[in-house]
Amino acid sequence: MNTLFDPKKHPHRRYNPLLNEWILVSPQRADRPWQGQKEKVTEENRPVHDPDCYLCSGNTRANGTQNPLYTGSYVFNNDFGALLNTEIDFSGEHSGFFTLLPERGINRVVCFSEDHSLTLPEMSLEQIKNVVEVWQEQFNELGALEYINYVQIFENKGSIMGCSNPHPHGQIWAQSSIPTMVQKTQDQLKFYFEKHKRTLLEDYLEQEIKAGERIVTENEYFTALVPFWASWPYEIMIVSRQKRENIAGFSEEEKESFAEIIRNVTTRYDNLFETSFPYSAGIHQSPTDGSPHPEWHFHMHFYPPLLRNAEIKKFMVGYEMLAEPQRDITPEQSAEILRNLPAIHYKKK
Known part of the structure; x- marks a missing residue:
């Protein structure tokens, strides 16, 4: 006699139509004794302004550039971006096992606030709306460039997500490829x-x-x-x-x-x-x-x-x-x- 399927108890796969991919769901595994590796999630009281933070208002960044005494959101080109805004004369291979193509683009950092101690949920509605307006402005500005075909707006929050600086900020990567x-x-x-x-x-x-x-x-x-x-x-x-x-x-x-x-x-x-x-x-x-x-x-x-x-x-x-x-x-x-x-x-x- 077959067991009647219950998605709350039995393993099954679900289809993701956005990516044409599947995911395995295993609800029965929640009962296993080992519950996963513990990670240290540090939470500390941060100052409104950190003199050692390269994103804080008025501070000097690693390349010697000094931030203005900004309030609200502040945008600048990433000093160590993954993309370069450089035109490259390329005549290499475009096919085969060793295919490569140069990629041109712009990386920007968006500081959400001058207040080093905040995160998005701790900001006011008006402050977050200001961030949204900056995203809109940056999308319009970068997207209007002839060689930019996609503008990716994102945020990594927390050290376990690879965020190296707790100052409230996100990034924008605009590039020639999709x-x-x-x-x-x-x-x-x-x-x-x-x-x-x-x-x-x-x-x-x-x-x-x-x-x-x-x-x-x-x-x-x-x-x-x-x-x-x-x-x-x-x-x-x-x-x-x-x-x-x-x-x-x-x-x-x-x-x-x-x-x-x-x-x-x-x-x-x-x-x-x-x-x-x-x-x-x-x-x-x-x-x-x-x-x-x-x-x-x-x-x-x-x-x-x-x-x-x-x-x-x-x-x-x-x-x-x-x-x-x-x-x-x-x-x-x-x-x-x-x-x-x-x-x-x-x-x-």
């Missing part, structure tokens, strides 16, 4: 749009709102949810409720609404284990290659590594690196936990 993950997403979005004449995320969001079980929070213009195919334990995706190809089209109301939901999501993260919650987050939006992209629908990913408490981290190793992503706690369980958390920061109670 990056691999973005290209895979675009291929999937385009295939769906050509078939259905609607964006994939329009239809997906409609179904998620009907189901309700993976919604974490929402407002007039945005919905935050744990994707059905989420890889990370408490992964969240923010999706615009109205179709927007990119951040350039955001109205004043949408920018404020986006800031509001970012603060809501990041506050819930901090409240989950009552610690400054680490993550990598970034915006996915249409390329700036001059072509129309009706298939694109603005969204933002949050990939946090913490698993069961502030010391236990999810690692993508072994099977995940060699086969496909895998998770234990189901997306529905994660969404319920996050949904039931307060959106008022635990430090401010």
Whole structure:
């Protein structure tokens, strides 16, 4: 006699339509005795201004450049960027096993605030809206350059995510090629749009709102949810409720609404284990290659590594690196936990 399948108890695979990939979900593994390697997540009281911080207002950076006495957001070209804004005369091989092509681009750092002690959930709505406005301005400026075809906006928060400086900041990498993950997403979005004449995320969001079980929070213009195919334990995706190809089209109301939901999501993260919650987050939006992209629908990913408490981290190793992503706690369980958390920061109670 066959056992009746229960997605809360039995291993199964889920399909990710954004990447045309699968993820293995193993809810029964939550009962295993070993709960994961403990990581040291340090949380310390930081000063408003750190004289040794190269991102703080008025301080000198490693290359000798002095930051202005800025307030609010401050943007500068990364002194040690992964890309160079240099035209290269190249006549090498474009095919075969040893294919390479020069890549041109610009790396920028976005300081979210002059206050060294803050993180996004601790900033005011107006301060976060200012960050959103800077993202919009940078997207428009960099995307207008003829040789820039994609603008990737992202933030790494926390030392266990490789962030070397706790000052509130993110990065922007603008480059001549469309990056691999973005290209895979675009291929999937385009295939769906050509078939259905609607964006994939329009239809997906409609179904998620009907189901309700993976919604974490929402407002007039945005919905935050744990994707059905989420890889990370408490992964969240923010999706615009109205179709927007990119951040350039955001109205004043949408920018404020986006800031509001970012603060809501990041506050819930901090409240989950009552610690400054680490993550990598970034915006996915249409390329700036001059072509129309009706298939694109603005969204933002949050990939946090913490698993069961502030010391236990999810690692993508072994099977995940060699086969496909895998998770234990189901997306529905994660969404319920996050949904039931307060959106008022635990430090401010």
